[in-house]
Amino acid sequence: xxxxxxxxxxxxxxxxxxxxxxxxxxxxxxxxxxxxxxxxxxxxxxxxxxxxxxxxxxxxxxxxxxxxxxxxxxxxxxxxxxxxxxxxxxxxxxxxxxxxxxxxxxxxxxxxxxxxxxxxxxxxxxxxxxxxxxxxxxxxxxxxxxxxxxxxxxxxxxxxxxxxxxx
Numbered sequence: 268x269x270x271x272x273x274x275x276x277x278x279x280x281x282x283x284x285x286x287x288x289x290x291x292x293x294x295x296x297x298x299x300x301x302x303x304x305x306x307x308x309x310x311x312x313x314x315x316x317x318x319x320x321x322x323x324x325x326x327x328x329x330x331x332x333x334x335x336x337x338x339x340x341x342x343x344x345x346x347x348x349x350x351x352x353x354x355x356x357x358x359x360x361x362x363x364x365x366x367x368x369x370x371x372x373x374x375x376x377x378x379x380x381x382x383x384x385x386x387x388x389x390x391x392x393x394x395x396x397x398x399x400x401x402x403x404x405x406x407x408x409x410x411x412x413x414x415x416x417x418x419x420x421x422x423x424x425x426x427x428x429x430x431x432x433x434x
Contacts, residue, residue: 279332280401302333309342316342316349323402332401343396351389357382 278293286292305328308320323341327333333341358380369375393402 277332277399277401279334283330283332283401300335301331302328302335304328305333306338308345309338312342312345313349315352316345319345319348323400327400330401337400340396340399344393344400344402347389347393347396351386351393354382354386354389358386 281292305321305324308317308324312320320341323344324333324338327337327341361380361382363380363383364377365380366377367375
C-alpha cells in the first residue's frame with residue numbers, strides 16, 4: 268500500500284530546524300556516517316556538474332547534512348543543474364520560439380523551443396533531489412544553526428538579513 272501525505276523529513280534537517288513542533292524525535296533510525304570533508308566529485312560528471320558538486324558538497328558537509336549515502340542524490344542534483352545550464356545556453360542562442368520555413372523561405376510554422384522542456388525537466392529533477400538534501404529555498408530558510416564559513420556571498424547576506432549587501 269502506498270504512503271500518503273508529505274514524505275518524512277530527514278532527522279538531520281529536523282535537528283537543525285530545532286524541532287519547532289516539539290514532536291518526539293525518533294531514535295531507532297539508522298544513521299549513515301557523516302562526512303568530515305567534502306568528497307571529490309565522481310569522474311563521470313562533466314565539468315559544469317563537477318563545479319556544482321564542489322560547491323554544494325562543501326556547503327552540505329559544513330551543515331552536517333552530507334553522509335556517505337547522500338552522494339548519489341547530490342550527484343543527481345549536480346547533473347540536473349548542469350543539464351539545465353546547458354539548456355539555458357541553447358535557449359539563449361536559439362530563442363524561445365523556433366521558426367520552421369518552407370523551401371521557398373516563407374514561414375511554415377513556429378514552435379516552442381524543445382530546449383525549454385529539457386530545461387524545465389532538469390529543474391524539476393534538481394528540485395526533487397535537492398529537497399531531499401534540504402536545498403530548496405523553503406528548506407534552506409528553515410535551517411537554523413548552520414555554521415557559516417567566512418562572511419558568505421551577497422545572496423547569503425540577503426537571506427540572512429533581508430537587505431542587499433552594500434558595496
